[in-house]
Amino acid sequence: xxxxxxxxxxxxxxxxxxxxxxxxxxxxxxxxxxxxxxxxxxxxxxxxxxxxxxxxxxxxxxxxxxxxxxxxxxxxxxxxxxxxxxxxxxxxxxxxxxxxxxxxxxxxxxxxxxxxxxxxxxxxxxxxxxxxxxxxxxxxxxxxxxxxxxxxxxxxxxxxxxxxxxxxxxxxxxxxxxxxxxxxxxxxxxxxxxxxxxxxxxxxxxxxxxxxxxxxxxxxxxxxxxxxxxxxxxxxxxxxxxxxxxxxxxxxxxxxxxxxxxxxxxxxxxxxxxxxxxxxxxxxxxxxxxxxxxxxxxxxxxxxxxxxxxxxxxxxxxx
Amino acid sequence: xxxxxxxxxxxxxxxxxxxxxxxxxxxxxxxxxxxxxxxxxxxxxxxxxxxxxxxxxxxxxxxxxxxxxxxxxxxxxxxxxxxxxxxxxxxxxxxxxxxxxxxxxxxxxxxxxxxxxxxxxxxxxxxxxxxxxxxxxxxxxxxxxxxxxxxxxxxxxxxxxxxxxxxxxxxxxxxxxxxxxxxxxxxxxxxxxxxxxxxxxxxxxxxxxxxxxxxxxxxxxxxxxxxxxxxxxxxxxxxxxxxxxxxxxxxxxx
Numbered sequence: 001x002x003x004x005x006x007x008x009x010x011x012x013x014x015x016x017x018x019x020x021x022x023x024x025x026x027x028x029x030x031x032x033x034x035x036x037x038x039x040x041x042x043x044x045x046x047x048x049x050x051x052x053x054x055x056x057x058x059x060x061x062x063x064x065x066x067x068x069x070x071x072x073x074x075x076x077x078x079x080x081x082x083x084x085x086x087x088x089x090x091x092x093x094x095x096x097x098x099x100x101x102x103x104x105x106x107x108x109x110x111x112x113x114x115x116x117x118x119x120x121x122x123x124x125x126x127x128x129x130x131x132x133x134x135x136x137x138x139x140x141x142x143x144x145x146x147x148x149x150x151x152x153x154x155x156x157x158x159x160x161x162x163x164x165x166x167x168x169x170x171x172x173x174x175x176x177x178x179x180x181x182x183x184x185x186x187x188x189x190x191x192x193x194x195x196x197x198x199x200x201x202x203x204x205x206x207x208x209x210x211x212x213x214x215x216x217x218x219x220x221x222x223x224x225x226x227x228x229x230x231x232x233x234x235x236x237x238x239x240x241x242x243x244x245x246x247x248x249x250x251x252x253x254x255x256x257x258x259x260x261x262x263x264x265x266x267x268x269x270x271x272x273x274x275x276x277x278x279x280x281x282x283x284x285x286x287x288x289x290x291x292x293x294x295x296x297x298x299x300x301x302x303x304x305x306x307x308x309x310x311x312x313x314x315x316x317x318x319x
Numbered sequence: 320x321x322x323x324x325x326x327x328x329x330x331x332x333x334x335x336x337x338x339x340x341x342x343x344x345x346x347x348x349x350x351x352x353x354x355x356x357x358x359x360x361x362x363x364x365x366x367x368x369x370x371x372x373x374x375x376x377x378x379x380x381x382x383x384x385x386x387x388x389x390x391x392x393x394x395x396x397x398x399x400x401x402x403x404x405x406x407x408x409x410x411x412x413x414x415x416x417x418x419x420x421x422x423x424x425x426x427x428x429x430x431x432x433x434x435x436x437x438x439x440x441x442x443x444x445x446x447x448x449x450x451x452x453x454x455x456x457x458x459x460x461x462x463x464x465x466x467x468x469x470x471x472x473x474x475x476x477x478x479x480x481x482x483x484x485x486x487x488x489x490x491x492x493x494x495x496x497x498x499x500x501x502x503x504x505x506x507x508x509x510x511x512x513x514x515x516x517x518x519x520x521x522x523x524x525x526x527x528x529x530x531x532x533x534x535x536x537x538x539x540x541x542x543x544x545x546x547x548x549x550x551x552x553x554x555x556x557x558x559x560x561x562x563x564x565x566x567x568x569x570x571x572x573x
Contacts, residue, residue: 212484
């Protein structure tokens with residue numbers, strides 16, 4: 001046995017970004033930073049939506065890609081964030097920034113409420129329960145007075161940074177870009193940490209993970225909570241951008257689109273998930289020319305991708 | 320006081336009595352074995368000890384603390400580690416990441432400190448990595464640290480399971496048929512490794528094995544099972560001469 005004082009090169013911690021990814025990553029970031037200066041309002045708007053999906057897909061990827069739990073009601077956590085900001089700013093006059101910590105706490109709570117009783121279920125049953133949860137949240141939002149019923153909330157306060165009010169499309173583009181970068185940083189940090197590895201252990205072999213000393217219920221619950229928090233922050237910013245939200249923004253369809261982004265790009269791997277998220281946002285716009293055939297063309301395109309690249313466009317090397 | 324003490328342990332599935340009033344103990348620093356023909360209840364007993372099955376009655380004490388009925392991760396944290404009969408590695412992860420998994424219950428930093436990159440979290444990561452590497456060296460597969468675990472040869476996968484279990488800093492390690500599928504040369508290496516585990520790290524070893532040759536060679540005490548009951552308990556010589564053991568393994572003359 002080694003004396004432990006010997007430092008092995010192999011024992012060094014891996015860098016946050018692999019060297020081979022550094023240059024392409026910086027190039028992509030550079031393009032993203034200058035995009036609004038060359039694109040018109042329409043393109044910037046679509047790009048903003050793409051960035052929203054990047055954040056949501058990265059959040060869902062923690063649940064689906066890292067911990068291996070199928071979640072069909074992820075839009076519920078997005079709704080929790082959006083409605084928290086909506087209600088607190090329009091009804092109680094809160095400052096936008098103060099609504100974020102409240103939304104994060106609410107999302108954590110929602111994550112525990114859905115997680116605690118269901119995490120002992122196996123994947124298929126878990127998927128059904130999460131689907132139900134997503135619908136429950138949407139229907140509650142539709143029927144309560146405080147959430148504005150079916151017509152939703154209007155007149156949500158726009159955020160200010162140091163006296164500068166976010167108003168135009170470009171402002172929100174940069175706000176979502178900042179949030180997406182933060183989400184990437186958070187995911188990279190957690191992915192290679194003790195809890196990130198625990199999620200992978202649980203995903204690959206739950207019994208072996210338990211046998212080696214990992215509390216699987218706690219690990220899954222934490223994956224749920226972290227995914228929920230990321231979606232809720234995206235929801236806060238979404239509400240501020242739209243200034244009006246209604247239950248129809250948080251349907252099962254929305255949950256499916258986010259899941260589609262995760263699966264399409266390649267579960268478990270950040271570059272793949274970012275790519276998938278962008279595709280999910282862009283496909284409907286690119287295919288606008290197909291007119292009434294758009295859903296059909298979209299479906300065929302997606303089927304083709306899954307048929308020829310079953311592990312996603314940019315799959316996890318780990319398989 | 321014995322390190323592991325099992326008293327009157329009972330387990331049944333429906334009406335089937337899998338284990339009936341099993342009692343035995345393992346002293347600290349010993350190498351002991353559980354043997355018995357197929358279906359004797361060895362693996363069921365193993366699963367009771369490691370928390371995968373909840374026994375119906377009796378007690379299991381580890382260092383004097385009752386552990387029967389606790390969930391597996393708690394039992395591991397209390398100092399009892401295991402390997403699996405049919406190797407259960409995280410095949411899609413690196414060899415080092417597999418070895419690091421044992422350190423999970425010996426470390427504590429969570430999501431928030433990882434996001435903030437706290438210095439104490441970085442130090443803990445270094446410690447986890449270092450421990451993983453040390454145990455890979457101990458079992459002799461450190462040069463494969465960055466390969467995928469699923470790509471290792473069968474014998475090296477067995478070694479990795481040992482390294483992973485040892486990385487959880489156990490008091491006692493339970494090996495479920497560690498010689499299954501190994502050739503004669505690999506079995507010799509295994510005997511050597513099991514002795515080194517006890518001699519160099521002081522970890523107590525409890526084996527479950529089919530392979531009589533290996534068991535006789537390495538164990539100081541052997542507990543023999545048949546049909547869910549203990550039929551003999553003693554040194555290899557005593558057990559080998561016991562008529563009940565001979566009967567269980569070879570059958571009786573009619």
